[in-house]
Amino acid sequence: MRIGIVNDQASAVDILKKVIVDAGHEVAWIAHNGERAVEKCCADVPDLVFMDLVMPVLDGAGATQEIMQKCPCPVLIVTTSIEDNSTKVFEAMGAGALDVVSTPRQENGSITGGKELLAKISVIGKLHGSKHVRAASKSAPKVRMVPPxxxxxxxxxxxxxxxxxxxxxxxxxxxxxxxxxxxxxxxxxxxxxxxxxxxxxxxxxxxxxxxxxxxxxxxxxxxxxxxxxxxxxxxxxxxxxxxxxxxxxxxxxxxxxxxxxxxxxxxxxxxxxxxxxxxxxxxxxxxxxxxxxxxxxxxxxxxxxxxxxxxxxxxxxxxxxxxxxxxxxxxxxxxxx
Structure with missing residues (x-):
C-alpha cells in the first residue's frame, strides 16, 4: 500500500514511517498540517491516509472532510489522544474516516502499538484493496456512521x-x-x-x-x-x-x-x-x-x-x-x- 502520513510531530512521523516500511508498505508523502494534507492528497491520491487529529492550520476532522469532498480515499485516524479528543474522532468518522487507532510509540528502544496499526491496515486493504476510491464529481456521498x-x-x-x-x-x-x-x-x-x-x-x-x-x-x-x-x-x-x-x-x-x-x-x-x-x-x-x-x-x-x-x-x-x-x-x- 502507498500511505500518506499527516502528523505535525517529527517523532511520530519517524515511528510511523518505520512501521510502514518494515511491513513492506510505501510512504507516499508526508504532511505536517491538515491544509497541506489536502493539497498533497489531491495531487497524489494514496491507497490510505494516516490522519492525526490535533494539528495547526486545519485539524484532522476538517482535513478528512475536505479530502472526502475533493479527492476521496480511505482515511485512518492515527492519534495519541483518542479518549481526550472523542468529539473530533466522531467528527472525522462522520466525515468519512474508516476507523481510529492509537499512534505507535517507542519505549525502551522498541515500538509498541505497531501490530495494532498494521492490523487496521490489513482490514482496510481487504475492504478497499489497493485501489483509489473513485473521485466524486462535486461532493462525496454521505457516509453512514457505523456504531460500535x-x-x-x-x-x-x-x-x-x-x-x-x-x-x-x-x-x-x-x-x-x-x-x-x-x-x-x-x-x-x-x-x-x-x-x-x-x-x-x-x-x-x-x-x-x-x-x-x-x-x-x-x-x-x-x-x-x-x-x-x-x-x-x-x-x-x-x-x-x-x-x-x-x-x-x-x-x-x-x-x-x-x-x-x-x-x-x-x-x-x-x-x-x-x-x-x-x-x-x-x-x-x-x-x-x-x-x-x-x-x-x-x-x-x-x-x-x-x-x-x-x-x-x-x-x-x-x-x-x-x-x-x-x-x-x-x-x-x-x-x-
Whole structure:
C-alpha cells in the first residue's frame, strides 16, 4: 500500500514511517498540517491516509472532510489522544474516516502499538484493496456512521445468561448488539420475543440487509449463519458448511474484522459446550477489540468461554452478573462525549 502520513510531530512521523516500511508498505508523502494534507492528497491520491487529529492550520476532522469532498480515499485516524479528543474522532468518522487507532510509540528502544496499526491496515486493504476510491464529481456521498458493536456468542445455558446481561444494560446503551446463540430454528423467533420482554432494549430476529443500530439487538435465526458485511450490514447464509454449529459464533466473529466497526467494539463469549467462538475471539483481540469471557463459576458449561480463556483470546473474565457493568464502563471510557 502507498500511505500518506499527516502528523505535525517529527517523532511520530519517524515511528510511523518505520512501521510502514518494515511491513513492506510505501510512504507516499508526508504532511505536517491538515491544509497541506489536502493539497498533497489531491495531487497524489494514496491507497490510505494516516490522519492525526490535533494539528495547526486545519485539524484532522476538517482535513478528512475536505479530502472526502475533493479527492476521496480511505482515511485512518492515527492519534495519541483518542479518549481526550472523542468529539473530533466522531467528527472525522462522520466525515468519512474508516476507523481510529492509537499512534505507535517507542519505549525502551522498541515500538509498541505497531501490530495494532498494521492490523487496521490489513482490514482496510481487504475492504478497499489497493485501489483509489473513485473521485466524486462535486461532493462525496454521505457516509453512514457505523456504531460500535457488542457481539455475543452463547450456547448451553445461554438464554438465561443473555437475559441477565441484556436486562442489566441501559436503554441508552451506545453500541449495536449482535447475538449468535445455538438454538433450533423453530425456536429462534420465540427466543427473540422472550429476550425482548426481558430488557429495555429492542430485540429482533436478524434479517439480511439490516443495518446495525446503536441500542438495538439482533439475534441470528437458528438455521442461518450471521455475518456482518461492510458498513455493518447483516448477511445471513445457510449452514453448516465447515461449522457444526448453526448459527456459528466463529462465523459471526470472523466477519467482524472487515465490517468497519469502530475500534471500541467488544466481543463476548457466554456459557456453552465446545469451543465455538474462541478462534474468532482470538482474532478480534489481536485486532484491538475488547474481548470478555464469562467465568467458570457463573457458567452452566464453561466450554466456549473456557476455550477462549485457555487460548488467550479474552482480555477480561467476569461473572454474568458483573458483565453489564464492565461493558457499560468500557464503552463510556473509550468514547466519552
Amino acid at each position: 458493536l457488542l457481539a455475543i456468542g452463547s450456547s448451553t445455558g445461554g438464554p438465561s445468561a443473555l437475559a441477565t446481561l441484556l436486562g442489566a444494560l441501559p436503554e441508552d446503551f451506545p453500541a449495536a448488539i449482535a447475538i449468535a446463540q445455538h438454538v433450533d430454528g423453530n425456536f429462534s423467533e420465540n427466543l427473540a420475543q422472550w429476550l425482548d420482554s426481558q430488557t429495555g432494549l429492542k430485540v429482533e430476529l436478524a434479517r439480511s440487509g439490516m443495518p446495525m443500530q446503536a441500542g438495538k439487538v439482533v439475534i441470528a435465526p437458528g438455521d442461518r449463519h450471521m455475518r456482518m458485511g461492510p458498513g455493518g450490514i447483516v448477511e445471513l447464509s445457510r449452514g453448516p458448511g465447515e461449522n457444526i454449529y448453526v448459527p456459528s459464533v466463529d462465523v459471526l466473529f470472523e466477519s467482524l474484522c472487515c465490517a468497519g466497526f469502530p475500534s471500541n467494539s467488544a466481543a463476548v463469549l457466554l456459557t456453552g459446550m465446545g469451543a465455538d467462538g474462541a478462534r474468532g475471539m482470538f482474532d478480534l483481540r489481536n485486532s484491538g477489540w475488547m474481548t470478555v469471557a464469562q467465568d467458570k463459576e457463573s457458567s452452566v458449561v464453561w466450554g466456549m468461554p473456557g476455550a477462549a480463556v485457555k487460548m488467550g483470546a479474552a482480555r477480561e473474565v467476569c461473572s454474568i452478573e458483573d458483565m453489564a457493568g464492565l461493558l457499560v464502563r468500557h464503552f463510556k471510557k473509550r468514547f466519552r462525549s
